[in-house]
Amino acid sequence: MNAIIEDFEQDCTVQEQEKIVSVNLNYRDITQIGFIKDKYRHIQELYLNHNLIQCLDGIQQFSNLHILSLKFNMIVKVEEFMKVSNKKQLKSLNIIGNPIEKDDRCSFTFFVTYFPR
Secondary structure (H helix, E strand, C coil), X not given: CEECCCCCHHHEEECHHHCEEEEECCCCXXXXXXXXXXXXXXXXXXXXXXXXXXXXXXXXXXXXCCEEECCCCCCCCHHHHHHXXXXXXXXXXXXXXXXXXXXXXXXXXXXXHHCCC
């Protein structure tokens, strides 16, 4: 079972003053987010596409996300998105290809209500 616990420095985009702004962890068979190091908590873009994530426990550690991409994972419950801590800052949330798409509660109205912009 893989989790985002290890050091993923090679997968980061660095901005001025060595500040990490983007992390790409696509196609890693990641099943859970887990605990992350402090230096990654302020990233703005997190790409977790084509993994095996069902639960978003740990996503609340990322308090500065602007882009969260979770395409083609295994997310089934709409309640998982309530764990995102910075709903007002989020500019892009991509959940295409998850089983959640078949849930009637997963609608435009739901996301506009819980992710106001």
